[in-house]
Each structure stands twice: as C-alpha cells, then as structure tokens.
Amino acid sequence: xxxxxxxxxxxxxxxxxxxxxxxxxxxxxxxxxxxxxxxxxxxxxxxxxxxxxxxxxxxxxxxxxxxxxxxxxxxxxxxxxxxxxxxxxxxxxxxxxxxxxxxxxxxxxxxxxxxxxxxxxxxxxxxxxxxxxxxxxxxxxxxxxxxxxxxxxxxxxxxxxxxxxxxxxxxxxxxxxxxxxxxxxxxxxxxxxxxxxxxxxxxxxxxxxxxxxxxxxxxxxxxxxxxxxxxxxxxxxxxxxxxxxxxxxxxxxxxxxxxxxxxxxxxxxxxxxxxxxxxxx
Amino acid sequence: xxxxxxxxxxxxxxxxxxxxxxxxxxxxxxxxxxxxxxxxxxxxxxxxxxxxxxxxxxxxxxxxxxxxxxxxxxxxxxxxxxxxxxxxxxxxxxxxxxxxxxxxxxxxxxxxxxxxxxxxxxxxxxxxxxxxxxxxxxxxxxxxxxxxxxxxxxxxxxxxxxxxxxxxxxxxxxxxxxxxxxxxxxxxxxxxxxxxxxxxxxxxxxxxxxxxxxxxxxxxxxxxxxxxxxxxxxxxxxxxxxxxxxxxxxxxxxxxxxxxxxxxxxxxxxxxxxxxxxxxxxxxxxxxxxxxxxxxxxxxxxxxxxxxxxxxxxxxxxxxxxxxxxxxxxxxxxxxxxxxxxxxxxxxxx
Numbered sequence: 229x230x231x232x233x234x235x236x237x238x239x240x241x242x243x244x245x246x247x248x249x250x251x252x253x254x255x256x257x258x259x260x261x262x263x264x265x266x267x268x269x270x271x272x273x274x275x276x277x278x279x280x281x282x283x284x285x286x287x288x289x290x291x292x293x294x295x296x297x298x299x300x301x302x303x304x305x306x307x308x309x310x311x312x313x314x315x316x317x318x319x320x321x322x323x324x325x326x327x328x329x330x331x332x333x334x335x336x337x338x339x340x341x342x343x344x345x346x347x348x349x350x351x352x353x354x355x356x357x358x359x360x361x362x363x364x365x366x367x368x369x370x371x372x373x374x375x376x377x378x379x380x381x382x383x384x385x386x387x388x389x390x391x392x393x394x395x396x397x398x399x400x401x402x403x404x405x406x407x408x409x410x411x412x413x414x415x416x417x418x419x420x421x422x423x424x425x426x427x428x429x430x431x432x433x434x435x436x437x438x439x440x441x442x443x444x445x446x447x448x449x450x451x452x453x454x455x456x457x458x459x460x461x462x463x464x465x466x467x468x469x470x471x472x473x474x475x476x477x478x479x480x481x482x483x484x485x486x487x488x489x490x491x492x493x494x495x496x497x498x499x500x501x502x503x504x505x506x507x508x509x
Numbered sequence: 510x511x512x513x514x515x516x517x518x519x520x521x522x523x524x525x526x527x528x529x530x531x532x533x534x535x536x537x538x539x540x541x542x543x544x545x546x547x548x549x550x551x552x553x554x555x556x557x558x559x560x561x562x563x564x565x566x567x568x569x570x571x572x573x574x575x576x577x578x579x580x581x582x583x584x585x586x587x588x589x590x591x592x593x594x595x596x597x598x599x600x601x602x603x604x605x606x607x608x609x610x611x612x613x614x615x616x617x618x619x620x621x622x623x624x625x626x627x628x629x630x631x632x633x634x635x636x637x638x639x640x641x642x643x644x645x646x647x648x649x650x651x652x653x654x655x656x657x658x659x660x661x662x663x664x665x666x667x668x669x670x671x672x673x674x675x676x677x678x679x680x681x682x683x684x685x686x687x688x689x690x691x692x693x694x695x696x697x698x699x700x701x702x703x704x705x706x707x708x709x710x711x712x713x714x715x716x717x718x719x720x721x722x723x724x725x726x727x728x729x730x731x732x733x734x735x736x737x738x739x740x741x742x743x744x745x746x747x748x749x750x751x752x753x754x755x756x757x758x759x760x761x762x763x764x765x766x767x768x769x770x771x772x773x774x775x776x777x778x779x780x781x782x783x784x785x786x787x788x789x790x791x792x793x794x795x796x797x798x799x800x801x802x803x804x805x806x807x808x809x810x811x812x813x814x815x816x817x818x819x820x821x822x823x824x825x826x827x828x829x830x831x832x833x834x835x836x837x838x839x840x841x842x843x844x845x846x847x848x849x850x851x852x853x854x855x856x857x858x859x
Binding site (some may be wrong): 298300301318319326327329382 | 612747749756
C-alpha cells in the first residue's frame with residue numbers, strides 16, 4: 229500500500245536522511261520510531277509532498293506520488309499533524325467537518341451525510357461533548373483528539389500520524405492506540421511515529437526504527453525493539469525486560485535497581501513481586 | 510447511524526445563520542432607504558420616493574417632478590449611496606478574504622500596499638493631469654502594480670510564505686508612501702490640497718458612471734469569493750493542512766488574493782483610501798456568526814455596505830461642508846476595535 233524506495237533528502241547541504249526504504253502493507257499499523265531530530269517528521273513531509281525529496285520514490289496505492297494531484301492525494305491519505313493552532317475560533321465540529329473536504333462536490337456541497345460522518349468520528353473518539361466548543365481554546369491533548377477525529381472523517385486508505393499521543397494523558401494515549409488498531413483492522417494502512425518504544429512494541433504490527441542517517445531496523449516489534457537496536461539509537465540507556473509475555477522497555481538504571489531489589493528481597497526471604505518473572509532478554 | 514442529539518441543533522444553527530444573513534440584508538436596504546431621504550437640502554420622504562419611482566417605473570413621467578429635486582435625488586444621492594454600498598462590500602469582502610488567507614485577524618485589505626500604490630497613482634494623476642488623464646485609472650494601475658510587486662518579491666521556490674508576503678507588502682507600501690511624499694513636496698498648493706483630500710477618501714464625485722463601472726465587477730467578484738468560502742476555511746488552517754485536505758494553497762491563495770486585490774484597488778481608485786472598514790467588518794461578522802467564512806463573507810459584505818452608508822450620510826449631513834468619510838470611519842472604528850480587544854480579545858485574537 230505504501231512503499232518508500234531509496235529516499236534522499238537534505239536541507240541545503242545538510243543531509244537529513246539517505247537511502248530510506250521500507251514498505252507498509254494494507255491494513256498494517258506501522259510505527260516509525262527514532263530519536264529526536266532523526267528526520268521522522270521530514271520523512272512524513274516528503275511522503276505527503278510538502279517537501280520535495282531529491283532522489284528515490286514514494287508509491288501509494290500503486291501510484292507514484294509525483295503523479296498524484298493534491299485533490300486525489302487527499303482522498304487517499306490523511307495526516308494528523310503534531311501541533312497546530314488556527315487563528316480563528318472554529319468549532320470542533322467544523323474542524324472535523326473540514327476532513328470531509330476532499331469528498332465534497334457542488335456549490336454548498338456539505339451534505340447531511342458529511343455532517344453525520346463528522347459527528348460519528350467524534351463519537352468514535354468519545355469527544356462528542358466537545359463538538360460545540362472553539363477548537364483553538366482546547367488543550368493540546370484535546371486538539372490532538374480532534375485532529376484524529378478529522379482524519380477518521382476524511383475516510384482515506386492511508387493515514388499518517390505525527391506523534392499522535394505526544395500531548396495526551398496516559399488513558400487517552402492507550403485509547404488513541406486502540407483506535408488506531410481498530411482503524412487498521414478495517415483495512416486502513418497507518419504510519420504513526422512515536423517516541424515511546426513500549427507503545428510501538430505493544431500496539432504496532434510493524435516497526436521501522438530510524439536513526440540520524442537512515443533506517444536501523446524494520447520488522448515485527450519483537451524482532452525490532454531489542455536492546456541491541458535501542459543501544460544503537462540511544463547509546464545504552466535502555467533495557468528490555470519481559471513481564472509475563474509482554475515486553476517492557478525501561479531505563480537501564482531502573483531495570484538494574486529492580487534486579488538488585490529483587491535479589492535483596494529474595495535473600496531476605498520476602499515475597500517476590502506479583503508480576504512474576506522479570507528476566508533479561 | 511442513530512440520530513445524535515446535536516445533529517438537529519447543528520441543522521438549526523445553520524438555519525439561524527441564514528436568518529441572520531437575511532436580516533443583515535434587510536438592515537442594509539433599510540439604511541439605504543432612510544439615507545436617501547436625508548441630506549443638507551431638505552426634500553420630503555414622499556417626494557424622494559416619487560422621484561425614484563418615476564425613474565424605476567415606466568408609467569410615471571420623469572419630467573413631471575421638480576427638476577432640482579430630481580437632480581439632487583437621482584443624480585447625486587442615489588448613485589452616491591449605491592457607490593457607498595459597493596465600496597463597503599468590496600472592502601469588507603476583501604478584508605475577510607485577506608484575513609483568511611493570511612491566517613491573521615489583524616490583516617486589512619491594504620496590507621499588500623494597494624493603498625500606497627493607488628495613492629501614488631492618484632497623486633501622479635493630480636500633479637501631472639496632462640500625462641495621466643484619469644486619476645482613477647492611474648490609481649488603479651499603481652495600486653495593482655504595488656501588490657504584484659509585493660507578490661513577486663515574496664515568491665521564492667514556487668512558494669509564497671505568509672510572513673515574507675506581509676513584509677514585502679510593508680516594504681512596497683513604504684516605498685510608495687515615500688513616493689507620495691515626494692509628489693506632495695513638488696506639487697503646488699491646489700494639487701497638494703487635492704492629494705490630501707484624495708487620501709482621506711470620500712464619495713463627493715460619485716456618479717452613475719462610477720456605479721456602472723464598479724458595481725458589476727465588485728458584485729460578481731463578491732459572488733466568486735463567497736463561492737470559495739469553505740476553501741477559505743481550509744486555507745486559514747495553514748498551507749500543510751490545506752494540502753492534506755486537498756486544497757492547493759498556492760493556487761487558491763493566488764486566486765483569492767488576486768480577486769480581493771482587484772476589488773480593493775477598484776474601490777480605492779474610485780473613492781480614495783477609506784480605512785477600518787476592511788479590518789472591522791470581518792471581525793463584526795465573526796462575532797455575530799462565528800468564523801465559518803461561508804457566513805463571514807456575506808455578513809461582512811452587508812455590514813460593510815451598511816457601515817459606509819451610515820458614515821457617508823454623516824459625512825454629508827453633519828455640517829454644511831463635507832467631512833471626508835475616511836475620518837468618520839476611523840473615528841467610529843477605532844473605539845469599536847478597542848472595545849473588541851477588551852471584551853472578546855481572547856476569543857478573537859487568540
């Protein structure tokens with residue numbers, strides 16, 4: 229569904245990434261993971277034609293994006309930006325309704341169906357109560373939820389999300405990831421970048437790990453989110469542990485402290501933590 | 510899908526908005542109706558409408574009415590009011606469009622240098638009447654040239670970033686302002702007086718010829734801009750947003766700014782620089798109907814028309830001599846904006 233082939237981009241003379249290639253299949257939820265400033269957002273912008281890449285190609289739905297017009301791109305791919313605040317106090321329902329723009333026809337082409345789609349998207353995210361509030365007076369997290377609703381209302385085959393959970397509280401982070409899984413389950417291809425290794429390893433079907441000059445690893449989360457890969461991008465900051473059958477990435481210092489305490493606890497004959505075996509991978 | 514409670518409310522609120530638009534139109538017509546009967550030369554309400562009816566209906570003979578009254582009402586007041594409406598619509602509409610395109614509620618139609626360019630064109634026409642035969646045409650040409658220059662100056666690598674465009678507008682504007690000062694400096698007393706009057710704006714010379722030239726262009730441009738109201742909503746979210754929502758920002762910004770500049774330039778070259786209307790009316794419209802440009806554009810246009818009729822009627826009736834209308838729009842407008850800033854500052858200015 230989405231193929232990125234050997235992509236090069238530089239701002240002026242400074243290269244941002246070189247020779248980036250990966251692909252995402254239809255209905256896959258793919259996480260793009262990497263440290264700050266490694267070019268994730270720039271890669272997004274290249275894929276969405278905001279920036280012109282210098283070499284390589286991006287193919288969506290079997291067609292090279294240079295052959296897509298802006299109007300047809302909008303029917304194919306939706307984008308949830310990181311942060312954005314319009315100068316005018318549009319109501320939340322109006323902002324979500326803007327997602328229907330690529331599908332509108334005629335003079336006042338906003339039909340009842342479009343409005344229902346928009347309100348439906350708000351319901352999916354359980355933010356129907358915000359519908360009549362001015363969008364630019366919401367908190368950052370609420371705005372992110374609204375933009376997510378807009379992307380759902382846009383009803384596209386591909387969705388790009390730029391750190392969709394960065395401003396959300398813990399329960400909303402989980403809710404957004406679950407909604408993304410739901411949407412992907414309906415056949416939408418999703419590429420989401422995230423800074424949380426746990427989130428990508430828990431929720432994604434596939435993870436692409438980026439570093440300063442390109443892709444470090446790609447594949448299924450349990451093959452990609454490993455200590456070796458994390459050491460390469462974060463320089464030995466993290467450890468990966470298993471809690472039951474679930475992977476946990478945690479700071480190495482915490483992980484070591486944890487092991488120390490467990491060993492002290494067991495020496496003193498105390499009860500081990502209920503989380504069962506915590507073992508190094 | 511099951512019916513959601515607010516679906517009905519939303520439908521209702523749009524009907525209400527249409528209702529507001531219709532009452533604004535009624536307000537504008539009513540204001541015009543009253544304004545026609547007002548003037549330094551007292552003519553009774555009945556006489557005024559007898560004359561207008563005589564012109565509009567084929568049955569009543571025009572030669573049957575008082576000739577002096579006929580001249581005052583039909584040759585002076587009616588075209589003047591129609592021109593005030595037209596200019597009000599032009600400035601308020603383009604103000605709304607500029608604010609949307611530039612994503613800034615403090616932008617006015619003169620931001621790209623139309624007014625300074627037109628002022629320079631007009632002063633050239635006033636100082637050198639034998640070279641530039643028509644002050645209006647010269648003002649129109651230089652007004653448009655100023656904006657075109659700003660646009661060219663701001664364009665880099667197929668993009669026109671908003672900040673660069675506004676800066677370019679300020680640069681071009683100040684260059685033309687300096688040129689106007691040169692013209693003032695080298696002109697004689699009569700010409701200087703005329704330039705100063707032109708800069709303050711007014712409808713003193715309004716004639717049917719102006720109405721016939723300006724109104725059709727302004728009204729059709731208004732309809733085109735209104736048609737793009739929803740696209741303007743999308744543009745006001747930012748370039749990248751617009752792209753992902755399928756609206757080409759470069760193409761539509763160029764189109765909308767060009768049309769808005771055309772009508773501003775036309776209005777300015779006909780009546781001089783009238784401040785505040787283009788800044789204030791979109792705000793007023795947004796306060797009444799919210800920020801959706803499908804409603805802001807027509808509401809601003811009708812408020813602009815109404816406001817200029819009121820200001821111009823005051824300009825010609827307050828004293829026996831005429832007051833330039835630009836002075837009145839500013840004196841009434843500045844406190845209004847101050848009021849907005851104090852009461853609704855956060856909601857409107859972010």
